[in-house]
Amino acid sequence: MSPKFSKIRRISLATAGLALSIASFSLQAAPQVIRIGVATAGGGDPVNWGGSPGGVVRGNQWLEEEFKGSGVQVEWLFFKGAGPAVNEALSNKQIDFAYQGDLPQVIGRANGLKTKLLLVSGARNNLYVVTPPQSEIRGIKDLKDKKVSIFRGTNGHLVANNVLAANGLTERDLKAVNLDVGSAQAAVVSNGVDAAFGGYEWFKVRDQGLAKVVYSTQGQDPAYTRQASLLVREDFEKDNPAEVQRVVDVFVRAADWASDEKNRADLFKLWARSGTPVASWEAEFDKQDLAVRNSPLVDDFIIGRYKAVVSDAVKLKLIRREVPVDGWFDTRYLKAALKKQGLENRWTVFDAKGKPKAGAATVASK
Secondary structure (H helix, E strand, O other): OOHHHHHHHHHHHHHHHHHHHHHHHHHHHOOOEEEEEEOOOOEOOOOEOOOOHHHHHHHHOHHHHHOOOOOOEEEEEEOOOHHHHHHHHHHOOOOOEEEEEHHHHHHHHHOOOOEEEEEEOOOOEOOEEEEOOOOOOOOHHHHOOOEEEOOOOOHHHHHHHHHHHHOOOOHHHOEEEOOOHHHHHHHHHOOOOOEEEEOOHHHHHHHOOOOEEEEEOOOOOHHHOEOEEEEEEHHHHHHOHHHHHHHHHHHHHHHHHHOOHHHHHHHHHHHHOOOOOHHHHHHHOOOOOHHHHOOOOOOHHHHHHHHHHHHHHHHOOOOOOOOOOOOOEOOHHHHHHHHHOOOOOOOOOEOOOOOEOOOOOOOOOO
16 A cells, blocks of 8 residues: 555545544434523413413423434423523523523623523513402502502512502602412412412402402503513534524414414413413403514514613612623524414514504514
């Protein structure tokens, strides 16, 4: 064998060995399980939640269907401690994806969590104030000096403060107590608090005659709504882009189904498996388009709301400094899913004030 041929052969073998090593590494890096953390205790059997296309994914087991036969298992984890508990799980790498609200997501980013925001999954969620049935409280201004439950660190916390500010109050004007959803419900029913801020979970209590709703953000400035979305850990996304795309594809499929008005009754029935009755979803979505609430798009309205959340969180000293959000949104997977499913013109794009954007194409993000 000539020295020249021997050298070429050694290079070829080395190249083949490198390719083999890369292939082996790729196989080893493929996740055996995809873990999704959800910022609610949920309910039902199996545990699920409502108000989001994510609940459709879970309820129909579409992710399990997507990864069937691939050797990848799907694991859902539900957190009674809501967004703050999900952040802790992200920090400890106990979950790969996180479904949670805007404020805890911002707090996590400010505290150094390396995540990417992939798509919206439950926009413009309403906020309510409830009281015991016999209470004389009639509105926000009546909350001054009253014992009021606010679940701090959740996406309802900032909206509650903004609503208070619009009525000339601050959280300091209240005797505020930090209670999770279940504890707040027990406190209102037992007259342990005078009032509580919360979401759609209160309609069930109201319909049982155990509470009354004295304030709602429905029909008001969309700046008083809460946004929820799907995050992924940066390192997981980097190592598993194909799996991330498949997850996003399924969430977009669910958003499409959940945005179709002909599915409204079936959607509410599916969400009702979580333990929140159909009547509660009918009340939460009353006179609201499903496509507006269930759009996955990261448009100017969503980006603007996240920037506002950052600013408000700094003012309330929930985070120490402002953190940039523009580089946080990674909509490559969303755009690919929209194109693949022929949904590029499915949803309306909204401007920063939450109004339809004139002359704009329906795209995921800039």
